[in-house]
Amino acid sequence: MFCRSRNIVSRSVLLVLCFVIGCGSALPQVTAAEWLAEAGKQFQGRDFVAARRSLERAVDTAQKEQNTQVEADARSYLGEGMQRAGEYAAANAEFEKALGLYEQLGNRSRAASVRTFLGSIAFSTGDEKKAREYYEQAMAAYETLNDLAAVAILHRSLAFFSKGDEERRHITQGLEIARQIGARRTEAQLLHLWGDRDFGADDFRSAFERLNEARAIFEELGDRDDLARVLTSMGRLYRVHGHADQALPFYERALDLQKQSGDKQGVIQSLNAITVALNIVGRHAEALRNEQEALRLARETGSPFFIKFILEGVASTHLHLKQYQRAADVLEEARQLTPPRASTLRLLSEARFRLNQYDRALQTAEEGLQLEHSRDVLEDRAQALWKLGRTAEALSDIREVLDSIEQARTTLVPTDFMKQGFSDTYRFVTNLAIRVFLDSGRERDALATAEQSRGRAFLDLLASKDLASKVESLMQQAANDTSSGTGLGLKVGGLPPLVTRGDSPAVNRANPSIARSTELPSPETSSAASMEDLLALAARLNSTILSYWIDEDSTIIWTVSPDGRIGSARTNFGEETISKWIDEALRPAERTTTRGPRVIELPSRAGDTILTSRRGQMPWRRLYDALIRPVRTQLASKGSRRLTIIPSGPLFRLSFAALMAENGRYLIEDYSIHYAPAGAVLKYTNLTKARTSELPARYLLVANPSGMPALPDGKTLPSLPGSDEEVRRIAQMLPSATVTTLRAGNADETRVRNAIPSAKVIHLATHGIVNDNDALNSFLAFGRAGDAAAADGRLTAEEVYGLDLHADLVFLSACRTALGRISGDGVAGLARAFFYAGAASVVSTLWDVADEPASQLVVEFYRSLLSGTGDWRKGDALRTAQLRLLRALRAGQLQVNTPFGKLSLPEDPILWAGFVVIGEP
Template identity: 25%
Template sequence: MVVNSQTNSVAQLSHRIVAGLGAVLVPLSIVGGVLSPVYVSGSLAAETPRTQSSQPENPFIQQAEKLQSEGKLKDAIALWQQVLQQAQTTHDRSTQKIALLGLGNAHKELKEYPLALSYYDRAKSLMEADSNPEELGRLWAALGFTYRDAGQLDQALPALQKSLGFKQQVRDRLGEGVILRSIGRLYEQRRNYQDAIAYYQRSLDVFVALKDLKWQGFAWNGLGRSYSAMGQHNPAIEAFQKSLQLVRQQKDVQGEADILTSIGMTFNEAGQPAKAVEYLQPAVVLHRSLKSRVEEARVLVQLGSANHSLGKNEIAIEQLNRGLALSEEIGNSAIRVNALTNLGIFYLNTGNPQKALTLFETGLQEAKKQKNLAQEQNLMSQLGVLYSQLGEHLKAIEYMQGSRERAKQLGDQSVEALELNNLGTIYYGLGQYRLALEHHFQSLELARKLGNRQIEGVNLGSIGIIYRATGNYEKAIQYAEDCLKIARELNNPIEETTTLLDLGLAYRRVDLAKSTPYFQQALELAEKINHIGLAGKARGNLATNYFDQRNYQQAAILFQKSVEIAVKTRDLREQGVALTNLGHSLFRLKQYPAAEKALQDSIAIWEIQRAELNRTDSKSSDRYKISLFERQRISYRLLQQVLVADQRPEMALETAERGRARALIELVARKHQGKNALEIAPPTIEQMKQTAKALNATLVSYSLISDDLNDGPKPEYGDAYVYIWVVSPEGVVTFRQSDIRPLWQNEKLKLNDLVLGSRQLLGARGRSGIKVVAVNTPERDSEDVLKALHQILIKPIQAQLPEDENASVIIIPQGFLFTIPFAALQDEQDRSLIEKHTLLTAPSIQALDLTLALKKSVPSTTNAIVVGNPAMPKVQVADGTTEVLDSLPGAEAEAKAIAQVLNTQPLIGAQARKSEVLKRLPKASIIHFATHGLLDDLYQREFPGAIALAPDQPQQVNDGLLTTDEMLNENFSLSADLVVLSACDTGRGRITGDGVVGLSRSLIAAGVPSVVVSLWAVSDNSTSDLMRSFYRNLQSLKPTPGTVTNLNYKAQALRRAMLETKQKYPAPYHWAAFTLVGRGF
């Protein structure tokens, strides 16, 4: 199976999630909160009411107006005050009105809006008494503009409406047009774009009738901005082109530069970056010639955005950095934040999320400092995108909801619709398809209400992808086709190309041959618009089709081209994916050296990406690495296949170990040894042999290998082989493999079905009595399933296992193999594996080796802590409801019995408060929890796992839970030599490429070398018996405190306990659930 850009669930919608935030990076019209270029704001001088009167010969008035025009506002105010006092003395009402207007205008220019309004109000009293509509028209305009500039938009609108009435009354057509345009701009500021367009159009009709070219240009510009904000890019560009034509007729170079900028930004937002560059390039030249450094910086950022969209990343990064440097040089915060945001998107898109995170956070701090709500909103949205791609879905939701709230505060329903779309995308990534569809349909409804066809199309595409993911291909195709219509209507080639890819992916599931034309169309369009990134994706999907048709030669040619493009665009993520696919194709062609090189190069890229994450705190770094490795693990498995096919199984084991539990290993090393990831090299074969010798143990490492399960024309991918390596204490390495394809071919079963079936047939259930989900394992009973698993996993290596039943056999599973009760697997003579061997489990050989460095002496039991049946907390479960966990009386009896063996007092009921337990944990040498262990049934938890303790505040939801989050904290460290989790399913968790993410992993990360967990919750009686037997045997087998003579006494104690329990309760359900994770001493 090859990897493509649509494989990962979040990546499937990545083009949708960025489309509204600037897949083509972020347009300044959103980021900076800027409604218009300088050209438009310069035109506002005509909005200021004139002070001339019928007394132009008054030299003081003329001098005051001259001072004001020269910007000497304080001097002008002083002179206006003199004029006003003289006019009041002489009772000259006309001059009083002129002076009051002059004072209002001067204070308005000084942004002293309350003073300006007070002078206008005084002028209004005189004018209303005189009932002069011409004067009142000017006065109400002044009041409206001042309210608007002061941010009091609700007061500004009625003032301008009154001015409009007076302008129409005196037939002042130019004044009428100016006020109509000003009302349009006011509606634009309020993000009511439909009303804005209506008023801009009315003003345009007036200016056309007057043949006033300058004001026609202003009106067309306002129409362009409003259409653009509604996502109606075609009419926006048409309006801007009209405005450009008019400013060129007037030889207005500044206006030309600004309109070129607006057109370029609109093409950028419309998914036409090549056209954007065509307009932005001359714009930046004009701004530079005009020495307009602010606009030059603004346009450089936009150019960088467009060139990044085209895949011209070397040019893009140079332009973005120049824009950032210039914005810092001139001290323009808004443009600086815009540049930081676009640089962040650049690094996120090219595979450097850590650098993107730093840039986004820096930008957000600056936006908050400047109280720029629009920029805050956008950066929170970008952080949501980033965390979504990193798999940090809860953080992503938090940021997207914050962005949506700010959009509401801004009154920007278009952005609110986008954030609803983005939230839907994140819920899709979480696998919560119902919630995802709810958000997308809400966004779709709002977009249609606003008439925003762009956002409507984005949602249609996203909904189609969700239907494709859920197997409803008919609806997926229907929604994608609707999206395609809108993309073509809006002339958005990027969205059109992306949707063609979506259609190809949907048809691939129905009819492989039908998908190829869509990928070919997408490739032709991407090449036509010179979009390197989308061309690479189209080429990759075509190559995947060739691969699935078993035309590996043609697939390899196209994947090689994808590698070259990804190198050219500096896109590490796409480069790694393309190299993986190339390696897979070359493997199929039996070109093993070339395949190995491609896969090694791919893995080198993945490891560079993971190393970047070490700059964050250990808990965040751990999460990101786990998420990242989910998308990367196929490269490691393919390389194992190549090396095995090339007769180098020992190197394949090194590769398997290189890709196993790396995040956990780096976390343990960082927390307890102060080492970084680059200092923790994967182990060599010789080092693995040394580990086996040091532990005097036989290491058994498993690897699941995916492949085509069918021989027919249509591929069906799944786990096809199990690779098994055995490393003996003497340093002998043996390799075997099990071919499990017959399971599928003969019974339509996959190995995971058999594993889940084993749990079902064993009767595994939680202490609350909830059974595991039933799995179809036709005509098999529990013994049959256990024997089948033994045949696959144990029989091939049976001869390599030790004859001594007390010798350690340490099993290193992979994926869902962690959930297998290895102790219960049966051979042909009906003997369980535990009868013949002493078993342990470990996440990886290197993780096992790290536990050797944690503690080596045998602990005393005087510091034991035993917790049983705490007063149960109230928790929020998966569906969002709250409930109090069931009491566990059997666990209480168990804890009391164990406490007697360990010579300590148990913490029962309210005594087991979380705060009390946390206070005692650091000094404890043995810790025993007999309580609920919660997995993925908690509401919206990023990683599963919590131990239920008594709450300190019983009414508070989730109070009393000791979570994996807390245990992964850098300051959480335990000195315990052994922790026992005698609770529900404590050995399970979320299965990831890094292993089982759950309670045992978090405890190992906290410094515990040995953890006993259960794969299911056993009945109270058998659990109590097994645990008492375990601790009695532990006491009798342990060496003298302070020494280590028996390297396996913990595992031997657990084995004896299991065998003793088996005699009383023969069914594996009662005794096979428990396993020791870590080292045996």
């Protein structure tokens, strides 16, 4: 900020005395140049208040000395400090005076510099025309002076006012000059701007690359201000990918840096970014307090631009809190400020829609579209048109929005983690589209829209693995051809490994606390299942597809029959209600305050105990009424009685087998059931099934490992004698030559890893530990064979992604292995990892399973599977096993010792319905 034209001896003590008692005649006179030099030291020491006082003294003294040069410099630096503090009017006045003085001195370089600051203030206060004029004047002066460093900076400034080719020209020319002269800060600033422009154009992949490159340079230079701003941009990328929780640490670090440097404008922007993320994660009261602080700071600046910007954030929070009139009032205030912003009108349209003012909502949205033809404003116009009965026009807008989202998917940051949350970002418009399609009798379009939002990251990941396999095959073929002299010169390269170990540099350096240990590259963009695909799927599986969609207010159900019939139904039970009933169904005993003969404790395979109850049927009946009864007439009553369940939201936690009809029959008593996160996923599992069909039958059976690792809290995992017996009985059903059994001391992680690739059926009966907050660290427990990650006894989901399986079936006889973090992409957990690794079907569990009953069920599953013929499948075998266990429970044949004596276990679904077949039935 400060420079000196000559060497000056500092008289700090004298200057301090001048501050305290004033500079009287008894003390030597302090010159204006000395005050200016002292301000420079104070600024370097980050004492901004003292620096400002010194600059004011420098101005006063320079006027008395008639030292025009020092007065101009001091006013220019004063303007900079005031601008950083958000005092735009005062800063503008100082810069105007400085400009006049520099022009009087004939100092064209410093005059041009001041014009850049005046342009920045004009931009911040909403006068883009004046800002551009100042920047163009400065550019002309610097070009005349051949000041390439300044020219590069001005290219960046002018890019803010440009679009299309002109914008690209300014950025690329600025970058070329910055790199030519080694101006690293300017280079990074231009990369940051380019990344932001890529973001605005939905080119998220390029944005991520450029922002990371800019961030690395700013960190190398120790440039706190610019680093803070690029961190905010990076946080926004995480947020639009559906990871607001991951965006918050970026924003918070940026805010901390800006507070340290006194960057008031940056503080305002970071507070607003934090508010947006807090609203997304449901922390609305905290968001409102945060944005009110931002509004206070914005009003201090006097900038209509910043005040309007923050008023939008306040209104958005009121919308989240369902305070619609307050939101509308705040937005009416914002609307009066310049410059006009489409985002103000979009939010106002939303507020009016929520107030049932549909005509006014439509009018406001159309005004917004005149300023910016964006997805968000189109969405607001669509919902207003829908409520006004103008369905055809609403559908036109909705289709345009959906097409735009599909296009954006092609440029997502190409990692599995980043892609997983994207569907959640546009959940609302998907809900709207489904409702409008259904209301207009287009149930096929509604189902296709739902499918378009399901499991897309997983599909991309599976497609990326398929691509990698093809590339590897081509590379091997090329190598073989070359060695044999028949090569065609094929070159294939540039594909990243499918699993990379170690920290992600981009995230780790930005904030180590949110670094993830694995990034799964996902460069491909796969298509969702079309209606034709779903019809073909139902016919191939000879199954009725039950596809669900749950939003805030309703549950929507589609049926696709093997004969091509499609049906649908809608109930008024929203996500909150369904989630509550599922909680009640899964934990009936926990709502009992006393222990007795009606509540029995059993050891689980998660190392805990589970409670069983003779009560608790009502939630299962309610769930049946909400999820099955509305479409019961559309389900097969004879012939094929198989259901393919495609869940939504909380339904990923639910075993449909236990849904109970009014006559007391469970759904499993009438149908075999299997699950898929999306219809298109079954295309890939079918390919895996075909690849494994000709492989020899080889079984890997693992049970009751000894020497398992302790849990993070130091808790020791207990042995599982039931799993030991389970595996022994399964092995007796199989030809001994086809079986590898690993038990007790032989069931260490290294041996399990070595045996897995050659097995067609993999059965793992051990403890499963699910980490909902970090899906990749969920693990299956085996014996420790060493300290390395591959031998530490924790086969994590991260490590499973790196395995090479050729398995028709993976049976995870452990707790909650079907669960994990739930998003619009489905469940990120152990089962997902095994599908990626190469499994056609995974049998896993939705909750903690009791060791002994689970062992009996598992043995019956294999007995039924091995004896089946024709169209007999894994889902049928699981149904048979569950029914046999259910009959035994009803007959009181399963008994356990309790403090109350020997008691028969109840027919609680917790004991028999936890296992599910995912993937191929």
